[in-house]
Amino acid sequence: MTVAxxxxGAPLAVSLGDPAGIAPEVIARAWFEREGQALAPFFVVGGAGVLQAAASTLGIALPVTVISDPSQAAAEFGKSLPVLGSEDCxxxxxxxxxxxxxLALHSLQRAVELALGGSAGAVVTGPVAKSRLAQIGFTQPGQTEFLADACGVAHDDAVMMLAGPSLRTVPLTVHAALAAVPGLISHDLIVRKARIIARALARDFGLPNARIAVTGLNPHAGEDGRMGTEDRDIIAPAIAALRAQGLCVTGPHPADALFAAHERARYDVALCMYHDQALIPIKTLDFDQGVNVTLGLPIVRTSPDHGTAFGIAGTGTASAGAMIAALRMAGECAARRAA
Structure with a gap:
């Protein structure tokens, strides 16, 4: 696919997320704190009324300017939140x-279109309720797969990385039952995802020789086959192949020790075998600042690493830390690509 x-100086495009969740509140708070957080200019696709109602809940003033083109966003950003289009609910x-x-689906579709066309420097996606989107015809498992399809990238090549101040992790397998994980792990999958990680960390994060630590699947990384053979027969040969290609890859590491503070200093990202192995440590260490970054796309995409949180929406208690972190990371990655 050709991507412009x-x-x-293209601004960041922010998709609204589900307007019934906390996304409007954390977006409004992020704009309100834009100067202190040194955020790059951004605009939101749709939902001007929803955003102003959210700001009212927070007790903050949120001037909104409805714009017709992303090129207008930078001039407005200092004094009001630019919102592209009149779509609302x-x-x-x-x-x-x-x-x-x-509204959430329209906002997502339009934000991605603008990034693909070059009018937006990156996409920051608000959290959505996938079950609700499915009711109106959304067919992908989630937003990551939607972006992969829009960009013409295979789902396995759109790699989810969770990043925070303390840690970066990537799950090799994502939304799969734990019982299915051993059958999904393969030499080729490990090699392909590690190579995507290495390229993305060089291009978007300024780490040309990223250190990738690969976890084992089984306790104690299998103890040479005594606690499962996947570590010895699949993971270790894949690591050897990656090292032969010149990548800085180590492992398989026992996952129970890899996330201690002294171990985290030894690598830039951990490639983990399954969802919870990757997400538990980052949500424990960096819950309010965790960012979901999609690697392997021709555009930059980040998202706060939390869900819609319908249960606290409208209470004004949601932390905007992860949205602010997602906006900051998107701006930094976009600037590196532009350079």
Whole structure:
């Protein structure tokens, strides 16, 4: 797929997420704290009324300017939150609806289109309720797969990385039952994902020789086959192949010790075998600042590493830390690509 290079100084495009969740609140808070957080200019696709209602819940002033083109965002960003387009719905914190899902889907689709066309420097996606989107025709498992399809990238090549101040992790297998994981792990999958990680960390994070630590699957990384053979027969040969290609890859490491503070200093990212092996440590260490980054795409995409949180929507208690971190990371990655 041909992807246009972002225009110089192109702003970040933020998709609204489900308007019944906390996304409108954390977006509003992020704009309110933009100067202190040194955030790059961004605009939101749709939902001007929803965002102003969320700001009212937070007790903050949120001037909104509806724009017709992303090129107008930078000039407005210092004094008001730019919102692209007039699409909106009734504010409904905590009560998801079909209208809200339709607005969330429109916002996601348009934000990605603008990034692919070069009008936006990156996409930052607000959290959505996938079950609600499915009710209005959304067929992908999640937003990551939607972006992969939009960019013409195979789902396995759109790699989810969770990044925070303390740690970066990548799950080799993502939304799969634990019982299915051993059958999904393969030499080729490990090699392919590690290579995508290495390229992305060099291009977007300024780490040309990224140190990748690969976890084992079984306790104690299998203890040479005594606690399972996957570590010895699949993971270790894949690591050897990657090292032969010149990548800085180590392992398989016992996962129970890899995330201690003294161990984290030895690598830049941990490639883990399954979902919880990757997400438990980062949510323990960096819950309020965790960012979901999609590696392997021709555009930059980040998202706060949390869900819609319908249960606290409208209470004004949601932390904007992860949204602010996602916006900052998107701006930094976009700047590195532009350079």
């Amino acid at each position: 290079a972002p225009l110089p 009734a504010p409904c914190p905590g009560s998801p609806s079909r209208d809200g899902a339709a």
